[in-house]
Amino acid sequence: MLTSAELMRAGPVMAVLTLEAAADAVPVARALLAGGIRALEVTLRTPEALRAIEALSGVDGALAGAGTVLCVDDAARAAAAGARFLVSPGFRPALADAARRLALPWLPGVATASEIMAAREAGFDDLKFFPAETSGGAAAVAAFAGPFPMARFCPTGGITQANAPRYLALANVACVGGSWLAPRDLVARRDWAEIEARARAAAALARG
Numbered sequence: 001m002l003t004s005a006e007l008m009r010a011g012p013v014m015a016v017l018t019l020e021a022a023a024d025a026v027p028v029a030r031a032l033l034a035g036g037i038r039a040l041e042v043t044l045r046t047p048e049a050l051r052a053i054e055a056l057s058g059v060d061g062a063l064a065g066a067g068t069v070l071c072v073d074d075a076a077r078a079a080a081a082g083a084r085f086l087v088s089p090g091f092r093p094a095l096a097d098a099a100r101r102l103a104l105p106w107l108p109g110v111a112t113a114s115e116i117m118a119a120r121e122a123g124f125d126d127l128k129f130f131p132a133e134t135s136g137g138a139a140a141v142a143a144f145a146g147p148f149p150m151a152r153f154c155p156t157g158g159i160t161q162a163n164a165p166r167y168l169a170l171a172n173v174a175c176v177g178g179s180w181l182a183p184r185d186l187v188a189r190r191d192w193a194e195i196e197a198r199a200r201a202a203a204a205l206a207r208g
């Protein structure tokens with residue numbers, strides 16, 4: 001079974017994908033993989049998301065999981081579709097139990113010390129910091145290192161190629177997540193070359 005530590009170490013950037021058409025999933029994944037990005041979070045925000053996850057579970061080298069997992073049913077449906085991991089914007093104890101039952105790594109979202117404490121109490125130290133840019137940015141993540149030396153973060157929300165280095169330089173950041181590699185407009189235009197170029201630039205980002 002994949003661990004959350006392995007997931008966060010799969011590369012400096014996790015691609016966040018919101019796909020309107022499941023048929024786009026494989027070409028997007030191939031472009032991202034060609035650029036060196038393996039961790040693919042498909043948000044459960046579109047009717048085709050689960051079919052996209054199903055399609056990606058057959059792509060060699062890809063680590064495809066589900067994002068925007070809001071409830072236990074979302075987690076179960078994502079697991080049934082072949083998701084290798086789960087990501088949520090927030091923390092819920094019921095989701096912690098569900099992830100354990102499903103034997104899938106789960107990155108709960110946190111933005112405050114109390115949320116980190118709640119996640120920790122449930123046994124989760126690998127966390128999504130969300131929404132990163134509006135929750136204090138890299139300075140907030142750096143400040144969490146004091147009371148929470150055991151926590152590792154994947155900041156997501158407002159991250160770009162330009163501001164990612166500020167986060168990746170921190171010892172408590174394992175990777176960042178973002179939609180900038182394959183945003184909806186590039187996917188709609190089927191601009192696989194630009195997605196591959198963005199992935200290549202992202203994969204070259206150094207971690208501290």
Ligand code: 3PG
Binds near residue numbers: 068130157
């Ligand atoms: C997420 O679900 O993690 C965010 O929507 C990704 O944020 P971004 O679109 O600002 O990269």
